[in-house]
Amino acid sequence: MNTFKLSNISLDEFRDFLKFNGCVCHASTGGSGHEKWVRPGLQRPLTLQTHTTPVPEFIIKNGLRNLGLTKKDYQEYLKSKTKSNKQAG
Numbered sequence: 001m002n003t004f005k006l007s008n009i010s011l012d013e014f015r016d017f018l019k020f021n022g023c024v025c026h027a028s029t030g031g032s033g034h035e036k037w038v039r040p041g042l043q044r045p046l047t048l049q050t051h052t053t054p055v056p057e058f059i060i061k062n063g064l065r066n067l068g069l070t071k072k073d074y075q076e077y078l079k080s081k082t083k084s085n086k087q088a089g
Contacts, residue, residue: 004075006060011053014060017077018046021067042066 015025018037026038026045036045046063048055064074 006057006071008054009060011055014055020077
């Protein structure tokens with residue numbers, strides 16, 4: 001049974017994940033507090049609220065679905081990131 005939850009993911013952590021998966025911040029809309037992330041092959045941009053941290057779980061799930069990834073893929077990314085941080089330190 002997998003007890004991994006997509007809650008308490010900071011905005012910076014999710015941005016790093018998007019960058020890792022080839023996304024770039026295409027537009028940061030002036031005063032509305034949103035960023036649009038794009039990548040070739042995506043049907044639509046991923047929109048993040050820049051004033052909400054942690055990122056709401058439904059936003060992360062929507063992002064994963066649009067990227068064609070699963071919750072397990074995100075969990076593996078976090079594990080690999082933790083390993084690389086431990087090796088660097």
